[in-house]
Amino acid sequence: MRENVIPSDGLVITESVRFAPGVYVVPHGIRVEAGDVTVDGNGALLISAAQEGVAVAVSGRSNVTIRNLNITGFYHGIRADDCQNLTVEAVKVRDTWEIAGIDTFLYLWLPIEEVYGGALLLHRVKGAAVRDCDFQHQLNGMLLYACEGVIIERINASFNSGWGVYFSASNDCTLADCQLDFCNRLYRRPENGTIRVEADAAGIVMVKGSSRNQILRNSLLCGGDGIFVAGYDHLGGHQSCSDNLFEDNDCRLSPNNAIEATFSQGNIFRRNNCSRSNYGFWMGYSWDNVIEDNEIDFNRWVGIAAEHARNFVIRNNRIRKNDEGIRLWMRGGETLKHFPGWEVTHSIVIEENEIDGNTVAVNAYTSPEITGQEIHHLTIRKNLLRGNRTDIQLDRVQDSKVEDNQTEQDAPPIKGW
Numbered sequence: 141m142r143e144n145v146i147p148s149d150g151l152v153i154t155e156s157v158r159f160a161p162g163v164y165v166v167p168h169g170i171r172v173e174a175g176d177v178t179v180d181g182n183g184a185l186l187i188s189a190a191q192e193g194v195a196v197a198v199s200g201r202s203n204v205t206i207r208n209l210n211i212t213g214f215y216h217g218i219r220a221d222d223c224q225n226l227t228v229e230a231v232k233v234r235d236t237w238e239i240a241g242i243d244t245f246l247y248l249w250l251p252i253e254e255v256y257g258g259a260l261l262l263h264r265v266k267g268a269a270v271r272d273c274d275f276q277h278q279l280n281g282m283l284l285y286a287c288e289g290v291i292i293e294r295i296n297a298s299f300n301s302g303w304g305v306y307f308s309a310s311n312d313c314t315l316a317d318c319q320l321d322f323c324n325r326l327y328r329r330p331e332n333g334t335i336r337v338e339a340d341a342a343g344i345v346m347v348k349g350s351s352r353n354q355i356l357r358n359s360l361l362c363g364g365d366g367i368f369v370a371g372y373d374h375l376g377g378h379q380s381c382s383d384n385l386f387e388d389n390d391c392r393l394s395p396n397n398a399i400e401a402t403f404s405q406g407n408i409f410r411r412n413n414c415s416r417s418n419y420g421f422w423m424g425y426s427w428d429n430v431i432e433d434n435e436i437d438f439n440r441w442v443g444i445a446a447e448h449a450r451n452f453v454i455r456n457n458r459i460r461k462n463d464e465g466i467r468l469w470m471r472g473g474e475t476l477k478h479f480p481g482w483e484v485t486h487s488i489v490i491e492e493n494e495i496d497g498n499t500v501a502v503n504a505y506t507s508p509e510i511t512g513q514e515i516h517h518l519t520i521r522k523n524l525l526r527g528n529r530t531d532i533q534l535d536r537v538q539d540s541k542v543e544d545n546q547t548e549q550d551a552p553p554i555k556g557w
Contacts, residue, residue, distance in 0.1 A: 147184060153177060159184040159209075169214065172198040172206075181209025181231070188213040191237040191257070198223055206231060211259075217275075219261040226265055232274040233259035238301060239279060242326040246302055246340045248347050249373045256302060258283045262290060270295060275304075281320070284310040293317055301325045304343040304360070307350040309379075316356040320344060324364040324395070337395045342368040349379035357388045366391025366414070371403030372425070380404045387411055397422040398439075401429070409434060419445050420462070427451050436460070442467045443498070452488045458496075465498040465528070466490060470515060471507040483510070489519045494526070501528040506536035514538050521545065 141156040149166040154174040159182045167188040172179060179196065186195045186209070195211040198204050198220040205227040211217040217233030220226050237257025239246075250256060252263055258280030262268060268290040275281035281297025284290060287310040296319040297304040304320030307313065320343035327339035341364030344355060349371070360366035367389065371380040381404040389412045391398035398414035400422040401407055408430045414420035415437040423429065423446040432455040436443040443462040444454060447469050459465040470485050485504075495501040501523075506514040518540035525531040526548040534540070 141178065141180070147186060153179060156180075158182050163187060165189075166195070167193065169193050169195045169197060172196065172201060172204055175202040175204065177201070177203075178205040178207070179209070180207055183208055183210065185210040185212065186214075191215060191235070194219045195233075198226065201226075205229070215257045216261045217259045219263070220265050220268070221263045223262075223265045224267050226262070226268040227271075228260060228268070228273060229271040230273065231260075234277055236278045236280075242328045242335065243330070244339070245327055246325065248340055248345060248368075248370055249308075252285045255283060255285070256280055258302075258306075259297070261285070262287050265290065269293075276300065281305055281323075284308065284313065286310060288312050290314075291316075295319075298322050300341075302341055303345050304363075305345075307344075307346045307353065309348040310350045310353070312352045314354045314356065315344070315358060316354070318358045320363070321359055321361040322363070323360075324362060338364055340364065340368065342366065343391070344368070346370070346381045346384065347373070347379075349381060351380075351382040351384060353384045355384065355386045355389060358390070360389055360391045362393045363391070364394065365397045365400050366394050366417075367399045367401070368397070369399075369401035369404055369407070371405075378403060382406045384408075385410070389413070392416050394418065402426055405429075408432075414443075415439065419443075420459075421445065423449055423452070425449065429453075430455070432456050434458070436462065436465075438462065446485070446488070447471060448483065448485055449488065450484070450486050454488065454490045455492055457493045459493055459498065459501075460495075461497040463499050464503050465495045465501045466503070468502075468504040468515060468518065469507065470505075470510050470513075472510050484513050485515045487517045490521075490523065491519070492522045494524045495528065495531075496524070497527045499528070500530045500533050501525050502532045504534050504537050504540075516540065519543075524548070 144160040145157040150168045151170040156178040158180040163185045195214045196218045202224040212234045215237040259275035263285045273295045275297040279302040282305045290313040292315045298321040304323045325339040325341035343360035343363040344367045346369045383406040387410045394417040397419045398417040413435040420436040420439045420443040437460045439462040442464045443459040514536045516538040
């Protein structure tokens with residue numbers, strides 16, 4: 141390894157190097173143009189004042205390690221394209237390109253050619269490890285496009301105005317023990333000038349069929365959403381984000397949804413805290429999902445909301461002191477034009493939950509504008525229904541079972557069957 145290397149502007153690296161400590165203005169960045177190379181920043185700081193370009197670029201290489209480096213002021217801190225076995229560790233990136241003002245609603249499906257700025261962009265990277273990095277205070281922390289097998293551990297991508305970690309068409313990745321708090325954005329609505337925390341900012345975003353990922357033990361406090369999974373784009377395209385595991389994440393205190401997961405299949409949500417938000421779970425147009433053993437308390441509107449959903453298991457959750465504990469419904473609308481066959485909510489099992497102190501524990505209904513079909517085959521069994529104003533409220537629901545539930549209140553347990 142070459143020692144005490146001065147990172148000059150436009151430096152090309154073809155062998156392992158350790159930088160000399162210091163601050164270096166390199167507006168054109170540096171490029172790694174060989175495999176089996178380690179770049180040890182040794183605490184050096186790379187600076188650009190323009191928020192353009194890339195500080196460290198790697199393309200088409202294998203077994204590259206970048207560590208102990210500080211970066212500020214580029215469009216992307218590090219960008220890797222078509223690489224294998226990339227390692228990024230103990231890297232700090234600040235002040236990459238960001239959208240100015242509060243009049244832009246984020247677009248979830250930008251192609252790679254129009255990608256937003258951020259600390260770390262991985263594009264068609266296989267087998268990467270990103271550990272112990274600091275990607276706070278910019279638009280985005282990490283952006284993954286068409287990646288496979290990336291392991292992300294112990295990064296801090298908090299206080300970003302877009303996303304902590306973004307997955308587009310990225311599969312078989314693990315995101316664990318990370319801090320992705322306060323990823324939210326003010327947005328001024330053009331129609332009336334009102335300002336809200338929204339704009340599709342989130343701690344974690346998954347789109348374009350990102351599947352078989354494991355999201356474990358992350359802190360996602362106060363996100364625009366904590367986690368946002370979208371298997372459908374605004375142009376009518378559908379690419380389900382399927383078979384992901386979300387386990388032991390803290391998604392509390394969102395002004396919108398602690399977890400939103402729509403138009404997607406086969407996801408498991410286990411032991412997450414989805415409390416003190418507008419909605420704990422928003423699960424429209426999804427199917428074959430499992431929601432089990434979660435804490436879902438003090439949400440303003442609903443603990444678990446699922447419209448036009450099917451084949452859910454909602455089991456062993458603590459659903460306490462929300463307005464509605466669980467809401468299942470059909471309301472029709474323009475979206476159904478793109479999804480024939482999705483009209484009916486059916487085959488939902490709600491079992492062994494503690495549903496306590498809600499205005500309505502379970503509310504299921506078919507909206508009046510829908511004719512010729514109704515919600516069917518709900519099973520509500522072995523739940524503890526305690527202290528709710530209304531336990532179970534059903535309107536236009538067919539072929540369903542309510543059995544073996546334990547109620548602890550004086551009010552009638554079932555209303556409007």
